[in-house]
Amino acid sequence: MSSTAELALRAPPADPDEVSDMTALTLDTLAPELTRQDRCDRCGAQAFVKATIPTADGMELLFCGHHFRAHELKLVAAGATIQDERHRIDEQAAERV
Numbered sequence: 001m002s003s004t005a006e007l008a009l010r011a012p013p014a015d016p017d018e019v020s021d022m023t024a025l026t027l028d029t030l031a032p033e034l035t036r037q038d039r040c041d042r043c044g045a046q047a048f049v050k051a052t053i054p055t056a057d058g059m060e061l062l063f064c065g066h067h068f069r070a071h072e073l074k075l076v077a078a079g080a081t082i083q084d085e086r087h088r089i090d091e092q093a094a095e096r097v
């Protein structure tokens, strides 16, 4: 564990492909928030991630945290724009207590 952290600190700047991916993820957090009415396309749970597939009609897919993790690699590989609001899952859990 500690050796992994050390390697990360010493690592040179990520290659251009990785940097552009991370920039896209950061910018997407500025987009409008998903609401409680947005539901995972797979299981119907509240959606916390929106993925926009770069097709002609800009297809949008909604995912709960679980299903986004299940499909994340494929979505990124497809060049999808990811709006990740999973940080709000904990906030909402706190609200319900």
Ligand SMILES: [Zn+2]
Pocket (backbone or CB within 6 Å): 040, 041, 042, 043, 044, 045, 063, 064, 065, 066, 067, 068
């Ligand atoms: Zn789901």
